[in-house]
Amino acid sequence: MTPRTIWLLAALLCAAFVSGAEAEEPHGGHQAEEAGAGAPPAPPLPEPRASALPGAGALLSGLFQVQDSIVQGDRGALKLQADILKMMREQLLAMRGTPILPSTDIAPVLLFGLAGGDPVAAVQVLTFVPEDHPEAGLTQAVVDYLRRDTRSAVVRFETIDPLALPQPLGAYVAMAKANSAMATRRDVAALNFNLVRLLAPGTLLEEVALRRLVWLNAGNGDAAAFYRVAGSYANRFATSPYFGQFLKFFMDGAVKLPTDEGIRAVLDLLPEDARIALKMRLSRQAVIAGREDLADIVSSSLLNDLADSADDRVQRAHLYAGMTQVAKGRLLQAWGMLKHVRRESVPAEDRELLDAALNAVREATDGDPESADIITSALGGAPDGAAAGESETDGGGPGAAEAAARGLSAESAAPAQRDEPTGDAGMKAQSASSMEAEAMTDLQPLMDEASRQLEAVDELLRNLPK
Structure with missing residues (x-):
């Protein structure tokens, strides 16, 4: 036990002793001085309720501070939390069977159980709460929980x-109410998790509420709420020891839900090391799940993050980005990424993925990736070298350059947005069209083989371990 831990425990014990002594002297303390000669006497103070756990107030206050330190990244506070809960547990075990009067304050016992203390020890005391106690209904609900x-x-x-x-009891009860309803009443769970966020901002309670709302919104199919809550968590609790669980919930939800622009904001809020690791895993999962749009966003972002790196992560990033292009039918772009991937630099479980992707591109292009632009269009993918939805009508634009590389005229490469050509222009257009038709006829067997290869890649992706 560190000196800091010993000092804090000693301070808590002293505070608990003083609190217990004051509880035994209901009328202790200085009497209020008269405000004036004619002032009426002050009404007597209400009798304080005897606590079911004398001296627990200071221990609980210390416990809450320690728990808040935990979510701020103080891993050493985990041991201190366990020590405080152990001390309170010993007090509870010592008072088993002690009668509890209707006037007894049982809030410390309720808080102990709801704040992560031994549930068995708490229940053994709470079962003695009489039916005529003011908190009997709450006690029964907490015991069931x-x-x-x-x-x-x-x-x-x-x-x-x-x-x-009273707070913080209300926040802990809202958390218990939400946890109980997660399986059967998700609307009630979401309402109470959001209530926890209002009642206990910046605390361990809010961290738990946000983390579980991420999972809940993913299950409800609410992409907007999912990314909004995930962004709040990533922005505020990236140092939490439970951050890894949040990342798992986030990755599962991102693959399951429709792609939303909110994913970019969440990824940008993550710490650099976590961001790259998550993008790596998410790229692979998205490819395997057939989520080409998601894989495209994440893999492109990952390549940008690793632009100045030269380690094996770059190899994996190119593999996942290349697989995304294969799935989209963009064979030229896929080849440009995959041909630089060293097989020995990717994990063993990804080598089959690399082999299948390279084989698909080679078969589809008959060993000549430069012909992949025609095949890409025939397979329904976006033309390589041009952005989706882009129209090149300028005779000197990229459309003309690509057409020239295939032996076609610029007129045939550009979309026909004008009247039907006549004269020499019409003859050139017809000649270009016939050339393209002949090229497509010659490539038909190759295109059929490409389709079979892409289907084989899809089958491989479906059967890969997740």
């Missing part, structure tokens, strides 16, 4: 309003 009887807990929590409870 701690026993993992979520069906019963959902029903009992329906009558509990977290906003009517």
Whole structure:
């Protein structure tokens, strides 16, 4: 145990002792001085409720501070949290079977159970709460929750309003209410997770609420809410020890949900090391799942991130980007990325992927990738060398250059947006059209083989381990 831990525990014990002593002296402290000779006497202070766990207030306050330190990246606070919960557990075990009066304050026991303490120890005390206790209904709901009887807990929590409870108890009850409803009442769960965010901003409770809302929105198919909440988490809790679980939820949701521009914002908010690792895994998962649009966005972004790198990650990035182009039928672009990938530089599980992609491109082009632009169009992919939806009508533009490379005229390469050509222009257009038709006829067997190869790649992707 570090000196810092020993010092903090000693301070908490002293505070707990003082709190317990004050609880035994209901009328302790200095009497208020009279404000004036004619001032009426102040009304007597209400009798403080005896606590079911004397001295727990200071320990709970320390526990909440420690938990907030955890989500800010202080890994050493995990041990301190365990020490505080252990001390409170020992107190609870010592008072098992002690009668609890209707006037007894049971909030410390409820908070102990809901804040991650031993649920068995908490239940053993809470079962002695009498039916005429003011918090009997809340106690029964919490007991069901701690026993993992979520069906019963959902029903009992329906009558509990977290906003009517003192804080932080209300925030912890809202969290328990949301957790209980995740399986059967997702609307109730989402409502209460958002309530937790309002009641306990910047705390471990909010971190948990955001993380679970990411999972919940993915399951509900709400892409906009998914990326909005994921962006909030990435911006505020990237240092949390539970950040890895968030990344898993995010990757699964991104592959499952429709592609949304929100993904770019979330990726930009991630720390650099996590961002590159996530993009690497997400690119592969998107390719395997047949999500070419998502794979295109993520793999292109990954290549930009690694533009100044020269390690094996660049090889994998080119592989996933190349596979995306193969899936889209952009064989020239795919070849430009795949031909530089060294087989020994990619993981063993990705080498079959590389072999299949290279084989598909070579077969589709008969060993000549320069012919891939014609085949790409025939297979339904976007023409290589031009952006999707781009129209080249200028005689000196890229469309003319690519047409010249195939022996076609610029007029035949450009989309016909004018009247039907006549005279020499018409003859040239007809000649170009016939040349292209002859080329396509000659390439038909090759195109059929390309289609078969791409189908084989699709089958391989479906059968790859996820």
